[in-house]
Every structure is written in C-alpha cells, then in structure tokens.
Amino acid sequence: MNQYVIRAVRADEWEKVKELRLVALSDPMAPLAFLETAAAAAAKPDEFWQDRARGAAEGRGVRQIVAESPDGRWDGSVTVFVEEVGSTDFLEQTVGRNQGHVVGVFVRAEQRGTGITDALFQAALEWAWAQGEPELERVRLFVHEDNVRAGAFYRRFGFEPSGLVIPKPGDPTSKELEYVFARPAD
Numbered sequence: 508m509n510q511y512v513i514r515a516v517r518a519d520e521w522e523k524v525k526e527l528r529l530v531a532l533s534d535p536m537a538p539l540a541f542l543e544t545a546a547a548a549a550a551k552p553d554e555f556w557q558d559r560a561r562g563a564a565e566g567r568g569v570r571q572i573v574a575e576s577p578d579g580r581w582d583g584s585v586t587v588f589v590e591e592v593g594s595t596d597f598l599e600q601t602v603g604r605n606q607g608h609v610v611g612v613f614v615r616a617e618q619r620g621t622g623i624t625d626a627l628f629q630a631a632l633e634w635a636w637a638q639g640e641p642e643l644e645r646v647r648l649f650v651h652e653d654n655v656r657a658g659a660f661y662r663r664f665g666f667e668p669s670g671l672v673i674p675k676p677g678d679p680t681s682k683e684l685e686y687v688f689a690r691p692a693d
Contacts, residue, residue: 510576510577511574511575511576511577511582511623511626512574512575513572513573513574513575513626513627513629513630514572514573514575514630515563515564515570515571515572515573515634516560516563516564516571516572516573517560517564518560518561518564518565519560520560520564521553521556521557521559521560521561522556523573523581524556524559524560524563524571525548525556526581527573527581527584527613528548528611529545529548529549530613530615531584531611531613532544532545532548533545534613534616536654536656536657539651539653539654540612540613540651540654540657541611542675542676542677563586567589567638567639568588568589569586569587569588569589570586570587570631570634571584571585571586571611572584572585572586572587572627572630572631572634573627574614574618574623574626574627582614582615582618582623583613583614583615583618583623583624583627584611584612584613584627585609585611585612585613585627585628585630585631586609586610586611586631587607587608587609587610587631587634587635587646588607588608588610589605589606589607589608589635589638589643590602590605590606590607590608591605591641592604592605592641596608597676598673598676604644604645605641605642605643605644606643606644606645606646606647607631607632607635607638607643607645607646607647608646608647608648609628609631609646609647609648610648612624612627612648612657614627624660625664628664631646632646632688636690636691642690643690644689644690645687645688645689645690646687646688647669647685647686647687647688648661648666648685648686649673649683649684649685649686650683650684650686651675651681651682651683651684652672652681652682652683652684653681658684658686661686662686664688665688666686666687666688667686667687667688668684668685668686669685669686669687670685671684671685672684672685673685
C-alpha cells in the first residue's frame with residue numbers, strides 16, 4: 508500500500524477516469540453498488556468524460572480521489588460531492604445540512620484488503636473537512652442492504668447508520684441504507 512499515491516484526479520486525466528469507471532461497472536458487485544451500467548457508461552462521448560474529470564479536479568463541488576500504483580495504473584477511487592443547505596440531492600430532496608456525499612467507491616478486486624480503501628476514505632474525508640465556509644457537518648453515503656462487505660468496511664472506518672432507508676433508485680424492491688461520519692470536533 509505504501510507504494511501508492513493517493514491523490515485527486517487532474518483535469519486532463521479523463522481517459523483514466525473513464526477506464527476505471529468501466530472496470531468498476533464490470534465488477535460482479537456493480538449492480539448493488541452503482542446506479543449505472545457499463546454499457547450506458549461506455550456509450551457516453553469523450554466530452555462527457557472530459558467534463559467529468561475537469562469537474563472532479565477543480566473547485567468545491569466535487570473531488571475524485573484515486574489510488575495510483577507505481578506503474579501509473581489506477582487501482583481505486585472514491586468521489587465526494589458537496590451538498591449545501593437548500594440544494595437538491597440525487598433523490599430530489601432538499602438538503603437540510605452542509606455535508607459531503609461519497610459515491611463511486613471502487614477498488615480493483617486484487618487490491619481489496621490491502622489498505623487502499625482506508626487510504627482513499629482518509630483522503631476523501633480530509634478533503635471534505637478542508638472545505639471552507641460553509642463547513643461540512645458530516646459526510647454521508649448509501650450502501651445497498653445486500654452489500655455486506657461494503658457495509659462492514661464503512662462501519663469499521665467509523666461511519667454509522669443514520670436510520671434513513673430509501674428504495675434503491677430504479678429498483679424499489681431493494682433498499683439503500685444511509686451511513687454518516689460526523690465532522691470531528693476541532
């Protein structure tokens with residue numbers, strides 16, 4: 508793990524952003540973990556991926572953190588969106604607090620259990636807490652009720668179930684559980 512560089516994506520790295528996303532969406536757990544299919548993502552034009560990389564590299568709204576191996580391959584990624592009071596979230600609900608929202612968590616199967624996920628989450632939370640006014644009160648994420656491994660990691664890392672349970676977007680027969688990590692006291 509100590510050979511990896513954990514860093515934010517750069518605006519010009521759209522091809523790597525696309526490649527890792529397609530790998531993630533091809534993973535056997537993808538139907539539980541993501542709201543998009545590999546085919547839908549692969550069909551998006553280069554401009555989409557260029558905009559996505561640029562947006563995840565600059566400004567306050569979103570940041571994508573990657574784990575880059577010594578040979579330059581990206582072996583994992585996590586993305587944090589900023590949700591500010593009064594904005595609308597992915598459920599089209601009004602956001603009631605300033606918070607981060609973690610999405611797109613993925614580590615290549617052969618690298619799971621090596622500490623990469625911990626390093627990615629540490630960097631993502633550091634980025635979230637470093638955002639200026641308004642400060643983020645917490646970071647949240649949703650995990651599918653059947654994604655036991657992910658849920659166990661989130662709890663071990665320090666996320667706690669909030670009690671909010673929602674139907675999985677696009678599949679009302681499945682449930683997504685919200686986990687939160689409160690901002691540490693200064």
